[in-house]
Amino acid sequence: MSTKRTFDIVIGDHAQTLGIKDGTITSSLFDLRFTEIKPTHNAFKPMIRERKFDVCEMAIITYLLAKEHGKPINLLPAVLIGRFQQPFAVYNAKLNLNGPGDIANRRVGVRSYTTTTVTWLRGHLQNDYGADLDAAHWISFEDPHVAEYVDPTERAPAGRNIIDMLLDGELDVVLGDVSDDPRVRRLFDDPKAASDQWYANNKVVPVNHMVVVSDDMVENNLDAVSDFYRMLKDGKAATPKVDPDPTPIGVEAVRPSIDLVLKYAAQQGVVSRRYSVDELFDERILKAIGE
Numbered sequence: 441m442s443t444k445r446t447f448d449i450v451i452g453d454h455a456q457t458l459g460i461k462d463g464t465i466t467s468s469l470f471d472l473r474f475t476e477i478k479p480t481h482n483a484f485k486p487m488i489r490e491r492k493f494d495v496c497e498m499a500i501i502t503y504l505l506a507k508e509h510g511k512p513i514n515l516l517p518a519v520l521i522g523r524f525q526q527p528f529a530v531y532n533a534k535l536n537l538n539g540p541g542d543i544a545n546r547r548v549g550v551r552s553y554t555t556t557t558v559t560w561l562r563g564h565l566q567n568d569y570g571a572d573l574d575a576a577h578w579i580s581f582e583d584p585h586v587a588e589y590v591d592p593t594e595r596a597p598a599g600r601n602i603i604d605m606l607l608d609g610e611l612d613v614v615l616g617d618v619s620d621d622p623r624v625r626r627l628f629d630d631p632k633a634a635s636d637q638w639y640a641n642n643k644v645v646p647v648n649h650m651v652v653v654s655d656d657m658v659e660n661n662l663d664a665v666s667d668f669y670r671m672l673k674d675g676k677a678a679t680p681k682v683d684p685d686p687t688p689i690g691v692e693a694v695r696p697s698i699d700l701v702l703k704y705a706a707q708q709g710v711v712s713r714r715y716s717v718d719e720l721f722d723e724r725i726l727k728a729i730g731e
Contacts, residue, residue: 445661446471447494447668450483451651454520456675456687465674467667480649481555484585487513491654495668498652499556500701501710505586507720508711512655514722516665517694517731518672521649522686524635525560529627531613532606540627540634541569543576549602549611552582553593554710556701557616560646563704564638573708579611592709644697645686658724666728691721691731 449472451457459465461474475493477483484502486492488511496513498506503515531537535546543565550558565571580593581602596605603619605611613627628634639645651672653665676689688694695717706714721731 444469444471445664446473447657447661447664448473448475448492449495450475450477450480450487450493451495451497452478452480452520452649454687455679456672457520459675459678460671465671465678467664467671469667470661470664481585485583487652488585489587491656494654494657496652497649499649500647500698501554501556501559501705502585503650503652504702504705504711504715504720505554505584505589506652507715509586509588511586513652514655514658514725515720516651516653516669516672516725516729517691517721518651518669518676518689519647519649519687519694519697520651522645522647522688522697524631524638525557525564525646526628526631526634526638527626528557528618529561529613529615530606530617530619530624531627532609532611533623533625534609535612537613537627539569541565541571543613544572546576546612547579547610548576549579549581549596549605549614549617550593551580551602551616552584553578553580553591554584554586554589555616556648559704559708559710560648560701561615562708563701566707567704568638568641576613579605639684642700643684644700645684647694647697647701650694653725658722662724662728665725669725669729691717691726 447470480497484498487496488506566573578593579596581596606614607623698717702715705711
């Protein structure tokens with residue numbers, strides 16, 4: 441009698457993952473051992489640097505950097521978080537900014553230079569508002585998840601909080617965060633209107649978090665990879681349909697959003713070249729899942 445394999449997984453609480461986490465959606469091939477890490481992005485570094493899990497939620501830019509540096513993880517074509525990024529940009533209300541693109545010679549704070557949210561926002565500011573990204577003074581608060589990445593930013597003093605530094609006038613703009621302090625203003629006066637206009641121009645919802653699996657799982661348990669993807673599809677099917685869909689599943693469904701963020705990442709020098717969407721996926725996985 442065979443014994444089912446158990447795989448270690450870190451995945452957040454999303455509408456399409458609730459059935460997987462509460463045991464409603466299961467596999468006859470394997471069991472899952474969940475590790476709860478909140479916020480979920482704290483799982484990215486141990487997944488990349490230590491291969492600590494078999495399955496892990498991961499931001500697309502973090503995966504792209506892992507891919508560039510040869511890390512043994514593989515992407516599944518399933519979005520867990522997609523969202524418009526315009527609400528996540530603020531500035532010190534004492535400044536007189538000449539529109540969202542006015543970041544030249546400004547001190548711009550980011551949690552980490554390579555976060556997916558920040559990559560999307562920089563791309564938006566550069567391509568739609570003419571922002572000179574190279575003229576901004578970038579200040580980060582965390583190491584990149586991929587150790588080999590050479591961070592071009594100045595590091596904030598240890599222990600400092602990004603919004604506190606904004607309020608104290610040590611930063612001018614913060615990308616990737618929010619604050620309801622009256623001394624802080626939104627970089628986009630009306631984030632909803634800016635998001636609607638951005639969608640009208642680009643026809644995609646920005647992809648943020650997806651799912652990766654280890655090389656070991658692909659090489660030795662490809663049927664389990666395929667069945668886990670089936671579980672993700674079942675979870676997605678149980679959620680209400682939304683238009684536009686922020687969490688598409690399937691290569692063609694995720695292609696437009698991923699393609700645009702790949703363009704942005706290359707423009708910004710986050711990676712060494714413009715990657716294609718197809719390069720991000722392992723052919724063995726695509727064949728196994730019928731993509």
